[in-house]
Amino acid sequence: MKSWHVAAPVMAGLLLGAALTFAPAVSQAEDSATIVHERQQLMKDFGSAMKTIGGYLQGGIGTTDDVAAAAGVIAEGAASLPDHFPAGTSMDDVMDPKTGAKPVIWEQWDQFVTDSQTLEARATAVQELAMAMDDAALGDAFQALGNDGCGSCHKTFREKLE
Numbered sequence: 133m134k135s136w137h138v139a140a141p142v143m144a145g146l147l148l149g150a151a152l153t154f155a156p157a158v159s160q161a162e163d164s165a166t167i168v169h170e171r172q173q174l175m176k177d178f179g180s181a182m183k184t185i186g187g188y189l190q191g192g193i194g195t196t197d198d199v200a201a202a203a204g205v206i207a208e209g210a211a212s213l214p215d216h217f218p219a220g221t222s223m224d225d226v227m228d229p230k231t232g233a234k235p236v237i238w239e240q241w242d243q244f245v246t247d248s249q250t251l252e253a254r255a256t257a258v259q260e261l262a263m264a265m266d267d268a269a270l271g272d273a274f275q276a277l278g279n280d281g282c283g284s285c286h287k288t289f290r291e292k293l294e
């Protein structure tokens with residue numbers, strides 16, 4: 133009988149251990165889906181902000197206030213961009229939903245953070261020029277935002293999804 137008294141807590145411990153290792157695996161799968169959805173939404177917001185700025189510069193749509201607000205959305209999003217890319221959420225780790233986050237992000241993490249800071253700086257420059265209503269300088273700043281800000285990070289770190 134004595135051996136049973138010893139075995140019961142051990143069994144309980146084993147069962148608890150099993151429950152504990154199982155639970156994080158499930159919630160982690162849910163978490164990575166949410167993380168991918170949220171960062172793709174952030175990128176979509178960047179895309180529509182770029183359209184707003186381009187619409188003003190190329191089509192005369194809206195005002196410099198709209199441009200400043202759109203650039204502000206990008207600058208703010210850029211500041212938290214790396215937080216949307218925790219380790220273990222690359223395109224090799226997460227299958228559903230499909231993600232275009234290349235594993236090289238985590239191999240060259242410092243560069244990825246630097247690219248986020250470049251985006252923030254370029255967006256802030258556009259925001260300030262828009263607030264100063266400096267239409268003459270806005271065009272070049274917008275191009276720099278697209279090329280150095282969005283383009284250079286995508287070139288290295290993003291796989292375009294169909």
Ligand code: HEC
Pocket residue numbers: 168171172173175176178179182206213230231232233234244245247248251277278281282283285286289290291293
């Ligand atoms: C620091 C790197 C980085 C910067 C800067 C960056 N992106 Fe991205 N972008 C990514 C990565 C990585 C993905 C793939 C994300 C995924 O699928 O999980 C992506 C995906 C996208 C997508 C596709 C989203 C989807 O629904 O699949 C769009 C659109 C996009 N980016 C627009 C932009 C625009 C516009 C800018 C500049 C204003 C920008 N990005 C700046 C890294 C970046």
